[in-house]
Amino acid sequence: MSGKVAIGSDIGQARRAVEQLRMEAGIERVKVSKAASDLLQFCMEQAKSDPFLVGIPAATNPFKEKKPCTIL
């Protein structure tokens, strides 16, 4: 009795796994060269607004200490 129930749920799981794999195998894909170029392009375009790349002067970065003025 319990053997049949176990098999039933195994089949249900196996069917779902097959359906899932069919769906995943069938999706549209792009070549890595194209995908990589697009990642690069995004990076380059955004680079000027990336504080870690451009660097924010101590005066405007709230976390950096403001340099004290030296009076000569």
Added chain:
Amino acid sequence: MATDGLHENQTLASLKSEAESLKGKLEEERAKLHDVELHQVAERVEALGQFVMKTRRTLKGHGNKVLCMDWCKDKRRIVSSSQDGKVIVWDSFTTNKEHAVTMPCTWVMACAYAPSGCAIACGGLDNKCSVYPLTFDKNENMAAKKKSVAMHTNYLSACSFTNSDMQILTASGDGTCALWDVESGQLLQSFHGHGADVLCLDLAPSETGNTFVSGGCDKKAMVWDMRSGQCVQAFETHESDINSVRYYPSGDAFASGSDDATCRLYDLRADREVAVYSKDSIIFGASSVDFSLSGRLLFAGYNDYTINVWDVLKGSRVSILFGHENRVSTLRVSPDGTAFCSGSWDHTLRVWA
């Protein structure tokens, strides 16, 4: 009766072999488009200069391991949670504690700031995700306004508000993720597919639509459609638990950090892993990852107490940051990209810039 059993066994066997051949087909389809490596395409990009990143603030106050943290959209406030059961809201500019609440459980593994900045969500060994509105009334007891939203059958490992205060996405040790309505506590959608504990999740940037990615102890990273509950893509190249996942700022890729001591980049349109960030000298697991604003840098916190900064495009390490005195458990870049915060088992949080 005996023949019925035999018939079912045959169907199961044929389904299993169909699954195996589909897995093979999936790999074939992915391999067909693998015409170049990301770092090769990136050869034409200028190398990055030297970085000077230092600890600018140290937030002290937790009595035990810091497990999770999140930034407020105001780029200044931070919420953190700890093994000591406490959830603290900090002003990272002044290092002052603005709110603190004690949870009824230890190991508060997940916390998140609401988009409005008016509430926080947290949970852990209590198997729940609760929302606390933040008030500045000194007489108000924060714990009194607590709202229990999510209920899982095992620990809460991650939580995130969607793009409003109204919905929360959770990940759990029970192997599922779930989407909840905050006001009613109603389960809106559940996501089944991981074969073991789900440890992390990240929502796609709002422009890219309604998907999120999750990572788990089954070594899989899975991308989900939030409306249908369906898994739309799955990636299984890590060799151990995936502790952290984070979308690339464009939404076309995501990074992962794993106990296998590597971080990896998966491109969603190419449907495959496109980079591995590793070094022979790095043998401890990566616990948390996040990108700088442009996606050029990947900050990763490790169990060997360090933070490695990777050039996402070229695949090389650009910097290694020391400072924490125990495992780095959580790491997030601030909303305006000017700094990032790391939390550690050394009981502290550090803000780096």
